[in-house]
Amino acid sequence: MLLDYFEGKKVLDRYGIRSIESKYVESSEDALKFAGEGKLVLKLISEKQLHKSKAGLVKLDLSGHEAIAKAYRELEAKGRALQPYRIIAQKMALGGVEIIIGGNEDPQFGKMVLLGLGGIYVEVFRDFALRLCPITRQDALDMIDQLKSRKVVTYGGEATGMIQDLLVKTSKLLYENGDIKELDLNPVVVRPDGYDVVDIRILK
């Protein structure tokens, strides 16, 4: 069962993993109000669709009444086939490298944590590292080193410590919450000096 987005956000909060400011919206006016002066993302969330971007369920870089209203209408139209669904508004993240941090439960070994080059091509490039939970900081470093894209993902090492932190926290979260069967934080947008968890998908 897919955990409600904001329930998921709370779980991440408990482990000190910050995710981007978000809100469910019921109308384009709602979304406009949430956007304020900044740029906005609208997403449709449904248990029936894992690949949101590919299915056109993510509208990026929105600003102004017109653009937001248009995007909202389009999502509503797509939502009819994906009932039940919710539309979520998020602050637009600053640019950066997209990584995936994930977790699942191997039927034999138990909870595993994953790090990979993220975004919509994650299953195309398959550049990822996997470990059994709980992991040490050294394990986290080994995972980063295992990626072919390690130089890109860490900005030549600048973001290494931050990604290590995120991995250790995620591993702890997975290890301590037996009921969480799968977890996708994809993408996590990484910059040399910070990150934003932009999408949360937790299955219980």
Add this chain to the structure above:
Amino acid sequence: MRAPIDLKPMLKPKSVAIIGVSRSPDKVGHIILQNYLNAGYSGRLYLVNKSGEEILGMETYRSILEIKDRIDLAVISIPAQFVPEVLEECGKAKVKSAVVVSGGFAEIGQGALQDEITRIAEKYKIAMLGPNCLGVVDPRSRVDTLFLPTYKLSRPEIGGVSFVAQSGAVGSTILDLISGEGFGLSKFISYGNAAYVDEVDILNYLMNDDETKVIVMYIEGIKRAREFVEIAKKVTKKKPVIVLKAGKTAEGSAAAHSHTAALAGSYQAHEAIFRQFGFIIANDISELFFYAKVFASEPAPNGGRVAVITNGGGVGVLTVDAVSSSGMLSLAQFSKESSNALKKVMPSLVNIRNPLDLAGDADDKRYSQALSVLSSDNGIDMLIVIALFQTPGADSRLATELIRLKENMQKPMLVLSIGAEFTKMHKIMMESAGLPVYDSPASIALALEALLRYSIYKEKH
């Protein structure tokens, strides 16, 4: 979690009973007996056969219960349906261990029959290997339960590499191939259906076995995953484990609900655990050998800076390419002192740089002079010595000199020799003396990388 099963009675038995021994030379029981005799097993050997007839001039017993001696190991090769009864008798006779060679259990859907013999083994605390397995070879104790005749499958020399395989077919081909390598065998264990003794018990035994320097495993599946993780953590702190896992291409779950689940299938989980706990992962059978060989003889390196010494320019360049394309290795810079010392002793046609091309007429003396200088250069962590035996200067004296130099070498030193019969002869010479020889730049780079990776793992975890 149960206590690990001790395999000592199986691998170092003072007394062995072969149950199901047969008069006809093509029967499994007969071949096993023949192999015991060929290997020169020096413990007490008993034969059990229902008919009680004499075989190869040896007395047989109708049942294990008739033997007055305490039996350490029973090798059972009789039809599956009779195994429970015979194992029960082994229990009553206080037999300590058993290798059940017979097939016809879980592998053909006879799970209940397998459970029955497992229960008997548990009840009498018999260390039971199998069923449906080749069993064990230990060249030191001269135990050999394989039902494959030695004229078809050569047995390796005594050495430090232990080989563990679930599959009999993979196991026997690898055993055959090991006999053609210079490094020898410590233990061979093919454990088949793993009804009782499994990979966890085997790793535990080999971890504490002083005769085993390197463990090589072929795995299809792991029976007790949590226990495996616990032993995996411990074993690699003591010795290297090289693993080849089947099932890489098995389809992941098509109905994955997350990207993570789509990526992290069963093979990936196994591989992740092997990496996490410092196993060396081989991708095919030949890689098992590249790795086994280097770990059997080489010390841990201080780093990944490689010096290449060659008597052939082109092969030197190809080797530099292989070293440079490895993510972990790099080409070393010779120190000023080394360069000056080399200039003094090398003929003028030798360019003093890495790779050091000693030229096609290089003989054992030139190699010796070069290696003596470079072995004490602190900027060099590992040495690749390319010895092409097709050249005018290279002959058995070179092989002998390299063996001599190896004896005092503190750093990993590997030889690359590519060629047919004449080269192979020298390869065997060198490898028998503990100097590993490779036949391609790519394989030598893989071996050095694994050696370095393991030494870093041990340092950091």
